[in-house]
Amino acid sequence: MADSAGTKYDKYESMHALSSILYAQGNIIDAERVKDQMNELENEIRGDELQQKTILIEKKFETGKKEAQIKLQQAQLQQKNTLNYLLGGTAFSAILIGFFGYRNYQHRQKLQQAKIDELETEKQLTVTEAVLKGEEQERTRLAKDLHDGLGGMLSGIKHSLSNIKENLIVTPDNMQAFERSIDMLDGSIREMRRVAHNMMPEILLKYGLDTALKEFCAEVDLSGALHVQYQSIGLANSTIDQTISVTIYRVVQELVNNVIKHAAAKMCWYRCICQSS
Numbered sequence: 001m002a003d004s005a006g007t008k009y010d011k012y013e014s015m016h017a018l019s020s021i022l023y024a025q026g027n028i029i030d031a032e033r034v035k036d037q038m039n040e041l042e043n044e045i046r047g048d049e050l051q052q053k054t055i056l057i058e059k060k061f062e063t064g065k066k067e068a069q070i071k072l073q074q075a076q077l078q079q080k081n082t083l084n085y086l087l088g089g090t091a092f093s094a095i096l097i098g099f100f101g102y103r104n105y106q107h108r109q110k111l112q113q114a115k116i117d118e119l120e121t122e123k124q125l126t127v128t129e130a131v132l133k134g135e136e137q138e139r140t141r142l143a144k145d146l147h148d149g150l151g152g153m154l155s156g157i158k159h160s161l162s163n164i165k166e167n168l169i170v171t172p173d174n175m176q177a178f179e180r181s182i183d184m185l186d187g188s189i190r191e192m193r194r195v196a197h198n199m200m201p202e203i204l205l206k207y208g209l210d211t212a213l214k215e216f217c218a219e220v221d222l223s224g225a226l227h228v229q230y231q232s233i234g235l236a237n238s239t240i241d242q243t244i245s246v247t248i249y250r251v252v253q254e255l256v257n258n259v260i261k262h263a264a265a266k267m268c269w270y271r272c273i274c275q276s277s
Contacts, residue, residue, distance in 0.1 A: 007206065008048070012041050059130040066123040073116050080105065080112075209245040210235040213252055226260050227267040 002011035015038045022031035084105060087098045162182070204212035210232050217230035240248075259268050 005206070008041060008045050012038060012045065015041065056130055056134060059126055063123055063126050063130075066119050066126065070116055070119050070123070073112060073119070077109065077112055077116075080109065204245060204249055205242070209240055209248060210238075212245075212249055216249070216253065217256070220256055220260075226256070226265065228256065229267070229269045231269075231271045233271070 002008075002014055015034055019031050019034045019038065022028075022034060084102070087101065090098055213232070214230050217228040220226055221228045256268060259265050
């Protein structure tokens with residue numbers, strides 16, 4: 001399923017689980033073979049991360065080019081201002097021509113300033129986009145490390161404790177304490193998965209913004225903290241950039257949390273409308 005969906009992280013997680021199972025069964029050869037395949041897949045994932053970092057560097061280079069263009073436009077504008085002073089000292093016979101020239105110059109100056117403003121806006125948007133992508137990539141990396149690293153270790157410990165439990169003869173009191181320890185370990189695993197999900201929801205990356213918002217509202221509704229109704233119009237079949245999708249998801253998340261904390265409301269109705277430009 002991971003191969004067909006093209007999700008390397010899911011494939012890595014499945015191979016990690018398979019390796020742990022093979023080790024637990026004592027099948028060292030197959031476990032090492034799966035582990036070698038995991039290493040190859042991890043190298044591919046690192047390569048993808050390197051490619052994303054390269055994109056960020058290219059964005060910074062584009063920002064530098066925009067700044068150079070702005071400086072050039074400002075220098076040209078200053079030169080034209082100097083020319084304006086020279087025209088003011090010409091003879092009276094050229095005043096009429098200078099007047100029309102000045103009007104024309106004012107028009108070009110406005111266009112020039114508008115272009116400078118446009119370049120400045122593009123530069124700010126480029127920087128903002130790079131920052132947002134960097135933050136989301138860091139969230140994705142941390143969520144993956146929690147889920148694959150710490151999650152795998154905790155699951156392996158639970159599996160080992162379960163095997164030890166079946167082969168030990170202990171008193172009822174010790175058995176009760178052992179069961180409590182396993183329950184605490186289960187709680188730790190659930191909490192770790194919850195934190196990883198909040199940092200970067202896998203359902204958003206796999207199935208898109210509409211499904212992720214619907215699932216989030218359903219979870220809040222099932223928790224009993226707030227009755228939430230969700231409705232989307234034109235969002236299911238829309239293609240939205242991942243950075244924008246993550247930003248919208250975070251905004252909705254914050255709005256619903258604020259309603260729960262501060263509004264003392266019993267019901268929240270959220271409608272998401274998507275119109276193609």
